[in-house]
Amino acid sequence: MPMRLLMALAAILLAGLPAVSQAGGKQVAPVADPLTQKVCGECHLAFPPGFLPARSWSALMADLSDHFGEEIVLPAGQAAQIEAYLVSHAGDAPGGGGLREFMRWVAPTGIPRRITENPAFLREHDFPDRVWRDPKVVTRSNCLACHPGASRGWFDD
Ligand code: HEC
Ligand code: HEC
Structure with a gap:
């Protein structure tokens, strides 16, 4: 385990609370689409689309009636609009740039539904x-419990 991780973990254990400082680091593009932010940020952080490949976002959006045990009902057209945003900003989207590194997390044919x-x-x-x-x-x-800057895309130390 890299030293900075050990130190982050030590800080968590010492404080009794998970905490990640925000000094330095690299930003993960946060959700910039207002509809996606509103709908997908209601129950949890609107997860930055760069963390999953396009096929994962499509699978999630195709299955809103059983979203981790929740049913998400949207006005007609909104699911397609949100899917288009997530897919075009996915970790494997053309021009996804720095976020491509997160795709190493994903098996070549895998369709993970969870980051x-x-x-x-x-x-x-x-x-x-x-x-x-x-x-x-x-x-x-x-x-958000440990990454207070997550809604602005900060996950790094
Ligand atoms: C009604 C509440 C609700 C809404 C609205 C909602 N989610 Fe979720 N979502 C959940 C729950 C509950 C979980 C599972 C959390 C857990 O395992 O602790 C979850 C988990 C997820 C995960 C997996 C997180 C992980 O563990 O890596 C993703 C990805 C996700 N949601 C995407 C979305 C997207 C995209 C939208 C917008 C279309 C959305 N969610 C809207 C309730 C919601
Ligand atoms: C219990 C606390 C906790 C939770 C919950 C948590 N994280 Fe973290 N995360 C950490 C700590 C601590 C680190 C190490 C930070 C460091 O590198 O100093 C970390 C590191 C990361 C990194 C690597 C940053 C880098 O480049 O070094 C990413 C990306 C990340 N988290 C994303 C997430 C996402 C996305 C979620 C929610 C789905 C999440 N984390 C939930 C505590 C947490």
């Missing part, structure tokens, strides 16, 4: 159970 199931995510977030059980965290999907 948090990717092995590299799990390696980067290999924290003891008690961190995940912290009432401020509860789930790996709760990026």
Whole structure:
């Protein structure tokens, strides 16, 4: 484990709270489309589309009636509009630039529905159970608990 990760983890354990400082680092383009931000930011962080390949966003948008146990009902046309935005800004979209590195997380034919199931995510977030059980965290999907800058695209240290 790289030193800075050990230090980040030590900070989490010492403070009893997960925390990531925002000094330096690289920005992941946040969701810039107002409709996607509104609909997909209602229950959790509107996840930056660069974290998943286009086929994942299409699969998620095709299955809104069973979205991790939730049903998402949208006015006609909105799902297609959101899908178009997510797909065109996906990690493997042409011109996706720096976000391409996140696609190494994804198996060549895989269609992951979770950012948090990717092995590299799990390696980067290999924290003891008690961190995940912290009432401020509860789930790996709760990026904002530890990355206060996540809605602006900051996940780095
Ligand atoms: C009604 C609430 C709700 C809305 C609205 C919603 N989601 Fe979710 N989403 C969830 C829940 C619940 C989970 C599972 C969280 C967990 O496992 O702790 C989830 C998980 C996800 C995940 C996987 C996160 C991970 O663990 O990596 C993605 C990706 C996702 N949602 C995308 C979207 C997109 C795209 C939209 C907009 C179309 C959206 N969500 C709108 C409730 C919602
Ligand atoms: C329990 C706290 C916690 C949660 C929840 C969490 N992270 Fe992290 N994450 C961390 C820590 C700590 C690091 C290491 C930061 C560092 O490199 O200093 C990290 C690192 C990262 C990195 C690598 C940054 C880099 O380039 O070094 C990314 C990307 C990331 N997280 C994305 C996410 C996303 C997306 C979510 C939600 C789906 C999430 N994280 C949820 C604590 C968390």
